[in-house]
Structures are given as structure tokens and as C-alpha cells.
Amino acid sequence: MNPVTTSLGRAAWLVLERDLRLALRRWEQITHPVAFFLMIASLFPLALSPEPSQLRNISPCVVWVGALLSSLLALESLYRSDQDDGTLEQMTLSGQPLPVLLFAKTVAHWLLSGIPLVVAAPLVGLWMGAPERTFGVMMLSVALGTGVLSFLGSVAAALTLGTRRGSVLLSLLVLPLALPVLIFGAKATDLAMRGESPAGAVLLLAAVLILTVTLAPWASAAAVRISLE
């Protein structure tokens, strides 16, 4: 094998840049999950009632269930195309530490799938009649939460790479693991809506994010290696 000539930081940056560039050339990868998010949100008033007070009460729930489901939808694209064209295999053979490369990939995925949801969350909040002062907390919690979801999802997506019926399986694996995010995130928004301090829930969410970011890349790397065997 050739000696590694690219530095670690440079390699991670290249992976990040490549993923961002590829996604910006295929806009639907970014826009479809957001459209899905907005559609889920529009289901709730239709199924429940157009009563503003009821909708305001469930607005944190709508934002969070929608964000959770649409980030699941986006996970499909994380490794699939790279596995199909052999890029993932080249990454494992590159001599760079695989967890760091996958970390960069997951950060790119977060920027591409999480940030649009962060931007769309206040819109859903407006639809549901949530007070404007809660939008800050809502966006912050969605930003932290989608981060956790991206990293958890990167493990699950890597585990399902070697299987045929990936997408349903992916949801089965991610959803139970993602419940703390849902609880803390919805609670933070709910507390802000009641005019109480959301600091506790937001800090717990941040703690979960730090833990997941620290551990998940190693599990993803192990899972990718198993899938490529």
C-alpha cells in the first residue's frame, strides 16, 4: 500500500467537501425531506381539528415527530450511493482512520438534512400557532437533536448496508434509540411555550449529542467494515 500522504484533517475536510458538493448538485436530496416534514405537519390539523388552542398545545409534538421521521427518510442516502460506486470501500482502504472519515460524512449529512429542518421548524411552529418567542429554543433543540439523529442513524445505516430490505429495518433500529432525543427536544420546546426555563432539557440534549458524537463514529466504522466483508 502507498504511504499515506494526506493529513488526517485534510482527508476529513475533503470527504466533507465532497459530500456537500455532491448534495448541492442534487437538490432533491435536501428538499425532499423538508417537503416530507411540512407534509407530516399539515396532517395533524387535518386529523385532529383546526382549533388553534389544541394545535398550539401539540405544536412541540408535531415539530419533533416530523423532524424525527424526515431525518429517518434522509438517512437512506447517507451511505447507499457511496457503497454502490465503491467509494466506501476505497475509504476503508485509504489508510486513513475510518471513524474520522465517517465522522466527516456524518457532519456533512447533518448540515444537509438537519439545517433545512432547523430552518423549516419555525414555519411549522407558525402553522401550529406556537408563540414566536419559542422559536429560538425550538430551532436550537432541533439543531442539537438532528445531530444526534444523524450520528445514531449513521450507525444504523451502516448496519443495514449489507441487507436487502434496508429502509423499514433502518426505522426499526433507529426509532427506539432516538426516543431520548424526542423526549428532551419536545420537552424543551414545551417548557419554553409555558414560559419556563428550557435550560435543563436543552443541556441534556446537548449531553446526549456529545456522547453520541464521541462514540457513534467508531460503531459506524465497525459496522461499515462488517457490511463490506
Place this chain on the structure above:
Amino acid sequence: MATWTWFHKLSSPPHFYRIAGKMIPWYAIPAALLIVAGIYGGLVAAPADYQQGEAFRIIYVHAPSAWLSLMCYTTMAVAAAVGLIWRIKLAHALAAATAPIGASFALLCLVTGSLWGRPMWGTWWVWDGRLTSQLILFFLYLGYMALRSAYDDLQRADRASAVLALVGVVNVPIIHFSVYWWNSLHQGSTVIRKDGPAMPPSMLVPLLMCFAGFTLLYAALACVRVRAEVLNRERNATWLKELSPS
């Protein structure tokens, strides 16, 4: 040194197959005796609870299943880690054999909890912290089994599901804590508490017998299931052909 040879012997499928076959009655018979005695003690001999009346008796099935559903998950994760780190196939077989047992106990715990909730809380289901975290544990088992069945190749199924079990076991405390923090209505712990068990011996002894009996039942079931896994995995091995000439 001696312990290591013992360990290596045990981790070889032919030896394990033989030893596990011999151990089954040693687990199954005490398990049956303890469970029968415990259930009799709990359902017939123990006095009714002064607050909950006769309904409390479901604890003799409910609490041991809750304990086993957690113990099975831990066993599964430890076995998965051993299998991943030392590449011991038998450990993977144990993890694979444990998952459906644990899922069954989790389901049993949910069903008995639901039955208990009806007279106590007036409803079949409440979104209470403990119930919900048990439900999520059940979902985790389902995910584990779904991932395992999605792979055709047994070795990849072993290793992929082992990674999932480890991710799950890191998450279980977080899930448990988050759900608890979210909402809890469930009664506190009865057996393990600082000022001793909150139960008279006539109630406690049958409960402890049920705990021991259920745990031994798991050991017996695990032996049977791991033997079946070994048969499946080693179906082309010569030692098996020598074992059964037909």
C-alpha cells in the same frame, strides 16, 4: 492457566454441546420446582395486600419477567462483546439464542403490567415511565432480531447484530433515565431499597423463589436454544456426523 483451558474447552462447539446437554436437567428441574413453589406461595399461601388486595399477586410473574428482560439484554450485550472481541462463535450463538427469550419476557412483563394496571390505575395502559421504558426495551429486542434475520450470511448477521447490541446497551440507561424524567406513576421498588424489603417474609419468600426459578428457567432455555444454534451452525462438521450415524 487452568481456567483458560476450561474456558477454551467450553467455547468449542462440541464440548459446549455435550456439557449444555448434561446441564439442562440441572437447570430445568430446580427451575420447575422453584416456580411451582413460588407461584403456589404467591397465589395461595401469601396474604392479600392491605392496599391492593388480591391484585398484587400478579407481581409474582410481573417482577421476575421484568428482571429477566433486563438480564437477557445485558447477557446478550456481554456475549456480543465477547464474540466481537475474541471472535468466539459460541458467544454469538448465545446472543442469538438469548434475544427471543428476552423479548418474550419483556412482552410477558408488559402484558402482566397491563393486567395489573387495570384494577390499580383503572386503565389497561398508562404512559408511565417504567412501562414505557419496558416497551422500548421490547422494541430494541425487535430491532435486534429484525437486523439478524435481514442477513443471509450467519457470520455477518452475528457481527452486525453484535454492534447493534452494544449500541443498544449504551443507550438503555439514557432511554431509561429520559423516560423516567418524562413521567412516572409506577410504584417504587419493593424488594431492593435502603431500609430493607417493604414486604413481610410470607410475601417476599415466594417472590424470591420466583426470581430464582425464572432465572434458572432462562439458563435451561438458553442451553436448549444454544444447542439448537450449534446444530444449525455446525451442520456440516464431522463431529456432528460422528455423533449421529443416521
